[in-house]
Amino acid sequence: MHSYTVDSKERERIPLYLAIISVIFTWTFSKYILNPLAMAFSISVWWVDTPAVLGFYGICYKIFDLYLWKVKLLRELLGIKVPDLNGVWNVILKSSYDDFSEERYATITIQQTWTSISIRFENETSSSFSRTASIYTNDLSGAKLSYEYQNSPNADTVDTMNIHIGFVCLRILEKNSILDGEYFSNSGRKNYGRISIRRNEIQAAR
Numbered sequence: 001m002h003s004y005t006v007d008s009k010e011r012e013r014i015p016l017y018l019a020i021i022s023v024i025f026t027w028t029f030s031k032y033i034l035n036p037l038a039m040a041f042s043i044s045v046w047w048v049d050t051p052a053v054l055g056f057y058g059i060c061y062k063i064f065d066l067y068l069w070k071v072k073l074l075r076e077l078l079g080i081k082v083p084d085l086n087g088v089w090n091v092i093l094k095s096s097y098d099d100f101s102e103e104r105y106a107t108i109t110i111q112q113t114w115t116s117i118s119i120r121f122e123n124e125t126s127s128s129f130s131r132t133a134s135i136y137t138n139d140l141s142g143a144k145l146s147y148e149y150q151n152s153p154n155a156d157t158v159d160t161m162n163i164h165i166g167f168v169c170l171r172i173l174e175k176n177s178i179l180d181g182e183y184f185s186n187s188g189r190k191n192y193g194r195i196s197i198r199r200n201e202i203q204a205a206r
């Protein structure tokens with residue numbers, strides 16, 4: 001997985017909230033656990049407080065990054081705008097390769113945390129993975145996902161296919177259940193086309 005950029009201000013606010021929570025946890029830990037132990041064994045534990053704050057912050061940040069940012073109540077309370085795109089998606093695309101005459105089918109698998117993402121595309125001829133990505137939540141036309149990918153053909157595909165870099169720009173629609181937009185590839189392929197992606201019904205039902 002790799003990091004992705006967002007235009008939402010939440011990444012400026014939420015680390016501050018987590019720091020405050022970490023201080024509260026540290027104070028509680030120190031008062032009700034650490035200090036009684038220190039008094040019982042007649043030892044000094046002044047040197048524990050600062051590392052404890054950092055430790056609690058690291059734990060809180062990791063839990064939030066992996067899990068809590070997806071919780072609906074917390075999303076509303078904290079104003080989290082980054083959409084949860086985790087899951088398997090069904091893809092229909094039309095390409096300039098065949099003058100848009102044929103629909104082609106594929107799957108995209110997205111793994112995402114609050115700060116990292118991985119987008120993997122697979123069909124019968126090739127596979128690709130994202131290298132960079134951005135999510136825009138404040139665009140006038142709605143939320144968007146854009147990413148750069150590297151595509152590698154399968155070993156048994158035609159000789160005209162080769163490894164290439166491309167770019168995808170998608171609108172995020174229907175409560176994060178549909179992605180729709182365009183893609184294009186660089187000089188290695190020089191293809192472009194339309195791409196429509198729908199979240200797998202099993203994933204959407206969860």
